[in-house]
Amino acid sequence: MLGQPLVKMLMGKGQLVIATGKSASRLPGAESGFCSYYSADITDEHILYTIMEKERPEVVVHAAAMTQVDECELQQDKCFAVNVLGTANIIAAAEKFSGHFIYISTDFVFSGEKGGYLEEDERRPVNWYGLTKLQAENKTTACGIPWTIVRTGLVYGLSPGGARSNIIGWVKDNLEKGRKIKVVSDQVRTPTFVNDLARGILLIAEKAAGGIFHIAGKDILTPYDLALHTADHLGLDRGLVEKVDASSFSQPGRRPQRTDLVIERARKELGYEPVHFGEGLREMFSPHPA
Numbered sequence: 001m002l003g004q005p006l007v008k009m010l011m012g013k014g015q016l017v018i019a020t021g022k023s024a025s026r027l028p029g030a031e032s033g034f035c036s037y038y039s040a041d042i043t044d045e046h047i048l049y050t051i052m053e054k055e056r057p058e059v060v061v062h063a064a065a066m067t068q069v070d071e072c073e074l075q076q077d078k079c080f081a082v083n084v085l086g087t088a089n090i091i092a093a094a095e096k097f098s099g100h101f102i103y104i105s106t107d108f109v110f111s112g113e114k115g116g117y118l119e120e121d122e123r124r125p126v127n128w129y130g131l132t133k134l135q136a137e138n139k140t141t142a143c144g145i146p147w148t149i150v151r152t153g154l155v156y157g158l159s160p161g162g163a164r165s166n167i168i169g170w171v172k173d174n175l176e177k178g179r180k181i182k183v184v185s186d187q188v189r190t191p192t193f194v195n196d197l198a199r200g201i202l203l204i205a206e207k208a209a210g211g212i213f214h215i216a217g218k219d220i221l222t223p224y225d226l227a228l229h230t231a232d233h234l235g236l237d238r239g240l241v242e243k244v245d246a247s248s249f250s251q252p253g254r255r256p257q258r259t260d261l262v263i264e265r266a267r268k269e270l271g272y273e274p275v276h277f278g279e280g281l282r283e284m285f286s287p288h289p290a
Helices: 002-011 045-055 069-074 076-097 128-141 167-176 193-209 224-234 266-269 275-285
Strands: 017-021 035-039 060-061 100-105 145-152 181-184 209-216 243-244
Touching: 002 017, 002 193, 017 045, 035 045, 045 076, 060 076, 060 193, 069 076, 069 128, 076 100, 076 128, 100 128, 100 193, 128 145, 145 193, 167 181, 167 224, 181 224, 193 266, 193 275, 209 266, 224 243, 224 275
Parallel strands: 017 035, 060 100, 100 145, 145 209, 181 243
Antiparallel strands: none
């Protein structure tokens, strides 16, 4: 979901992009003059090394991860292999053949006990997914070339073919079919429009900005709030949305309660300014999205 708009944005700036993914390319316009594509599994260090040695990218954006919290909890070895060892593989190749490593992390590195998280706040994840992302952050900060960590949260946007649906798509699909949905109201996030996340990464690459940045939305909302806003925007029945708390669900992976991110550093140092959630919905469902 992030890779495609980021590639599109970079190509629109006239940048040469080397895109990778586990399967065949789903990128419109891949293998054009501005974009080449390789199938690559980040747990295979040899493939990554070969690609990087050939292409020698100026900047590496590492956005691959196993992100489903419950799946990570139930398949911890696989999650560790992808999120931690895979990151180490990319860093090792980037240190030899690149000049800037950008790692996409998550608000779930925090415990969720206080909210309003700054970049330097203590990280104390409450699930396996968050722990592996913390470990990957640690590998990033030990990187031998300039590095940047981008923390984001609850990313939403159009899901390209083959990609998992995000919360907005899930709400839309269910309400359109007249299905009732239960949505939690006791978890707080800063939902991030995927195009804003891509813009933030582009700003970091252009400015060669190092360190840690929170690149998220400007609104502090619960998933229940998101569901109601989505229903209203699309003219769907908000009465199908039931307000519940997290105790209503039995999930393998615990969710942190409040992980809203403060984005002032990105605003001041990058000129980053995200859209409001309503504007993100309008752009997402526009006949001609940006």
